Amino acid sequence: MTPQLDYPAIHAIFSRLREAEAEPQGELDHTNAFTLLVAVALSAQATDKGVNRATRDLFPIADTPEKMLALGEEGLIEHIKTIGLFRNKAKNVIKLCQRLIDVYGGEVPSSRAALVSLPGVGRKTANVVLNMWFRLPAQAVDTHIFRLGNRSGICPGKDEAAVERAIEDNIPAEFQQHAHHWMILHGRYICVARKPKCGICPIRDWCLYEEKT
DNA sequence: ATCCCGAGGG
DNA sequence: CCCTCTGGAT
Numbered sequence: 001m002t003p004q005l006d007y008p009a010i011h012a013i014f015s016r017l018r019e020a021e022a023e024p025q026g027e028l029d030h031t032n033a034f035t036l037l038v039a040v041a042l043s044a045q046a047t048d049k050g051v052n053r054a055t056r057d058l059f060p061i062a063d064t065p066e067k068m069l070a071l072g073e074e075g076l077i078e079h080i081k082t083i084g085l086f087r088n089k090a091k092n093v094i095k096l097c098q099r100l101i102d103v104y105g106g107e108v109p110s111s112r113a114a115l116v117s118l119p120g121v122g123r124k125t126a127n128v129v130l131n132m133w134f135r136l137p138a139q140a141v142d143t144h145i146f147r148l149g150n151r152s153g154i155c156p157g158k159d160e161a162a163v164e165r166a167i168e169d170n171i172p173a174e175f176q177q178h179a180h181h182w183m184i185l186h187g188r189y190i191c192v193a194r195k196p197k198c199g200i201c202p203i204r205d206w207c208l209y210e211e212k213t
Numbered sequence: 214a215t216c217c218c219g220a221g222g223g
Numbered sequence: 224c225c226c227t228c229t230g231g232a233t
Contacts, residue, residue, distance in 0.1 A: 028229080044230035050220060051229095084218040084228080092231085122231050142229035184229060193227055194223075 002208050004170060005153040009206040013154060014175040016202050017182040024181035026132055028052065033108035033133050034100075035059045038068070038093055040128045041120045046083045054080045065097035065106050092120025110134045124160070128180075137176055139167040144187030145180070151191060153208040154183070 005013075017024075028043060029052045030036035038059075043051045058079040062068040068076065076090045083089065096118045100106055108129065109115055115126035127140035141149075141160040149155035149163050155170060157163035171179050190197050191209075198204055 026229085040229075041231090043228085045218080045228060046230095047221075047228050049228095053220095082219060084220075085216095085230085086218070088217055088231080120231065124230060128229070140229070143227080144229065180229090188229085 001158065002150050002153045002156040004156055004166060005206060005208065007170075007172075010154060010170055011172060013152075013203045013206050014171065014179065014182065017186060018175070018178070020202060021182065021185065024178050024185055026128075026181060026184075029055060029059070031059060031063055033129070034065060035063050036133055037108050037115075037118075037121070037125075037129050038096075040125045041093060041096070042080060042083055042089055044089070044125075045085060050083055054083050065100045068093065068097045069101075089120065095119040096121065108133070110136075112138065127164075131177075131180055135177070137168075139164050139176075140180060141167075142184070143193075144191075145183045147193060148183055148187040148191045151196070151207070151209040152203070 027048045028036070028039040030039050035055070039051055039055055042054070062071050073090050073094045076093060077086060080086045080090060099118055100108065104114065110130070112123070112126050112130060115121050115129060116123060124140045124142055127138040130136040130138035131140060141163045145155070146160060146163055149157065149166065155163050155166035157166050167179060186203070190201050196209065198209070201207065
């Protein structure tokens, strides 16, 4: 497995990423905690662009659990059927809304345990909401961060849990809050899955990935 | 380990 | 055609 990069390399990498984008934002459209939670749940194995296209017409008429329930599973499917895994997602979102109302007073809970108890919400989705909305030090490991972390040596690990630990243990405190989006954006646009764009990569000097050409 | 599952890119 | 996309439940 790729070795863990040392402190100077990690510091240099995130300094460079911060230089390019001081305040990295998520790219999932949302208007409140509820629509953020739903958008993240819908984004599983789907592009944010595809999720935004579907939620553009959905969220204006269903930005609360009550309104989403009124839409119903079939009504929801009409909005999200262009997104992969839409049947499971529709079923989960409806059940999630009912549980938010029954157990959490219609509000999105701010603890990981409560979030993970919601249908269709796993550790990754919970960590995104904790990080983006509640500004807590939670590190979500998605496909991009897993790939980038292991290729580069920023946060290598055999599974998501190991990568999450590598982030917490090796990324300096000053970068922890924004590390998630810096790595997402870099993985999405530069260190892409198929053919990483090493030629224009701003952190190439410290990366351990050997381009096989 | 397997299933879910459409859109977009190469 | 094949692979990938901010995964989760069984």
